[in-house]
Amino acid sequence: MRVPWLLPLFLPYVRGSLDACAEVTSTECSVDAPSIVFEGSLDVEDQCTSLCDAYSATPMGCTFAHWTSIGRKCRLYNEPLWAYLSHCELLGGPPDLVDCPVTHPEDSSCDGLRESECVYYGDVAEIIENADSWELCAAACRLNSYAAWTFRSEPKTEC
Secondary structure: OOEEEEOOOOOOOOOOOOOHHHHOEEEEEOOOHHHEEEEEEOOOHHHHHHHHHHHHOOOOOOOEEEEEOOOOEEEEEOOOHHHHHOOEEEEEEOOOOOOOOOOOOOOOOHHHOOEEOOOOOOOOOOOOEOOOOHHHHHHHHHHOOOOOEEEEOOOOOEO
16 A cells, blocks of 8 residues: 655645645655655656555555655665655644654545645744653644744754
8 A cells, every 4th residue: 555645846735725734844855865765757657656556556655655846856665664754854834733653644634645745834822842742842833823834853853
């Protein structure tokens, strides 16, 4: 089974879902080269996910597809999505993510559909240094009625 990972670059829009997970972003993710089973240029994201479907039936496998609109680059990975997300340095989202598995989406779930390599707009309301987790950032956001949060894990942790 695979988890689609369709990521137009620099498009900070929401997929229109009422589910808060649809508004989660994962940015500054390093390429996990050992887990890439295919990398190439494809015209549309549907081609990328279809190719992942085809690869998933082979011994090489495919667990998720990563497609970017700039450069039309498709990468197929054979690793759990959570493992890929552990290489992302910047996460973001709305304050109310009660049941959203931000860093550990379930395989073959829509919780893995998210935007990536986003450019965040707006004014910074507050910076919290030495934040332990994205959950702390979301809680501070809810407490202070902020619209959204970001959590940076590297080079230092902060919201």
